[in-house]
Amino acid sequence: MSAPFVLAVPSKGRLQENTEAFFARAGLKLSKAGGARDYRGTLAGLDNVEVAYLSASEIASQLARGVAHLGVTGEDLVRENIADADKRVSLIDGLGFGYADVVVAVPQAWIDVRTMADLDDVTTGFREQHHMRMRVATKFVNLTRSFFQSHGITDYRIVESTGATEGAPAAGSAELIVDITTTGATLAANGLRVLDDGVILRSQANLVASKEADWSPQARETARVILDHIAARARANKYREVRTRFRQCDATLLTEAHSRFGVEAPFGGPTSSGMLTLHCPPGQLYALASFLREHGAETVSVVSLDYVFDRENPLFAKLETFLRQ
Numbered sequence: 128m129s130a131p132f133v134l135a136v137p138s139k140g141r142l143q144e145n146t147e148a149f150f151a152r153a154g155l156k157l158s159k160a161g162g163a164r165d166y167r168g169t170l171a172g173l174d175n176v177e178v179a180y181l182s183a184s185e186i187a188s189q190l191a192r193g194v195a196h197l198g199v200t201g202e203d204l205v206r207e208n209i210a211d212a213d214k215r216v217s218l219i220d221g222l223g224f225g226y227a228d229v230v231v232a233v234p235q236a237w238i239d240v241r242t243m244a245d246l247d248d249v250t251t252g253f254r255e256q257h258h259m260r261m262r263v264a265t266k267f268v269n270l271t272r273s274f275f276q277s278h279g280i281t282d283y284r285i286v287e288s289t290g291a292t293e294g295a296p297a298a299g300s301a302e303l304i305v306d307i308t309t310t311g312a313t314l315a316a317n318g319l320r321v322l323d324d325g326v327i328l329r330s331q332a333n334l335v336a337s338k339e340a341d342w343s344p345q346a347r348e349t350a351r352v353i354l355d356h357i358a359a360r361a362r363a364n365k366y367r368e369v370r371t372r373f374r375q376c377d378a379t380l381l382t383e384a385h386s387r388f389g390v391e392a393p394f395g396g397p398t399s400s401g402m403l404t405l406h407c408p409p410g411q412l413y414a415l416a417s418f419l420r421e422h423g424a425e426t427v428s429v430v431s432l433d434y435v436f437d438r439e440n441p442l443f444a445k446l447e448t449f450l451r452q
């Protein structure tokens with residue numbers, strides 16, 4: 128039997144729920160054979176796929192090492208945990224959940240420190256006054272180092288923190304922090320404020336491919352099938368299907384509809400009897416329906432799409448390009 132294709136997904140919390148829902152919407156059902164406590168699962172209909180349930184940071188490491196072929200994890204963890212990330216993994220697609228910003232935050236009481244340049248100014252004075260370097264509490268050691276370096280800040284020291292980082296300044300174990308924030312509530316509750324240019328990374332959950340994994344022809348075929356489902360669902364989400372039929376419907380009208388409403392005509396222009404199927408961005412539906420009726424349509428129907436399978440699969444194309452590099 129050939130080696131399994133490994134898909135690594137988050138094992139807990141909102142990331143797990145969102146990941147399962149995301150795959151389900153794409154028609155790919157994840158299931159844990161042994162129930163909730165099992166850390167191995169399957170993907171319905173794809174026998175050679177092994178689903179590995181892991182922590183989000185472990186997923187980043189396994190992708191770097193090639194233990195998993197594809198995985199779902201946050202971009203922040205990819206950039207923090209994988210040196211030379213763009214060579215070793217490819218961010219195939221942002222999944223629209225798990226949004227979090229990695230930020231530099233200082234005590235609100237530091238009214239003169241609004242920017243990274245201000246921070247640079249105070250670090251030197253701090254060192255002279257306190258005979259130690261300013262301390263930054265974070266678990267994002269690598270992201271912090273490269274961001275501070277890019278701003279020319281060198282007079283600081285990192286204090287590694289694995290939990291309750293926002294509490295470090297009040298507890299006296301650091302002067303400022305680098306951590307993730309989504310709503311900003313935790314920072315505010317701890318009397319902290321993000322510097323104006325202090326957003327290091329805007330992260331979200333991504334579908335990530337590993338370069339090092341064993342990309343046998345069978346593994347590539349499995350990836351193609353998975354990415355085909357995902358791309359078909361993504362394409363379906365972007366549009367609603369609009370149908371109409373009226374005599375005056377012609378190529379000129381279609382050109383105008385395309386430029387005004389961003390519609391696509393996936394099956395070509397109107398037939399000789401004026402039958403037309405369009406794919407229209409959801410926000411433009413009413414405007415399009417009004418336009419078509421103004422030009423002679425009696426009826427315009429609109430339906431949601433579940434999947435749109437195109438011959439071209441941009442996600443698989445991206446994977447292939449990455450594996451060739």
Ligand SMILES: Nc1ncnc2c1ncn2[C@@H]1O[C@H](COP(=O)(O)OP(=O)(O)OP(=O)(O)O)[C@@H](O)[C@H]1O
Pocket residue numbers: 137139140142182183184185200201202203204225226227307308309330
């Ligand atoms: N409000 C949030 N809190 C924590 N993580 C979030 C939040 N919003 C999005 N994320 C993302 O979720 C991922 C972290 O998930 P999680 O905390 O489950 O993993 P982990 O850090 O590996 O596990 P653990 O916290 O048990 O060590 C990161 O990519 C992070 O950006």
Ligand SMILES: O=P(O)(O)OC[C@H]1O[C@H](OP(=O)(O)OP(=O)(O)O)[C@H](O)[C@@H]1O
Pocket residue numbers: 293307308309310311312313314
């Ligand atoms: O900006 P906010 O919306 O307040 O979110 C940010 C906070 O949420 C997370 O903690 P969480 O409580 O999820 O626990 P975790 O660190 O174990 O993931 C994260 O570590 C921050 O502390």
Ligand SMILES: [Mg+2]
Pocket residue numbers: none
């Ligand atoms: Mg966490």
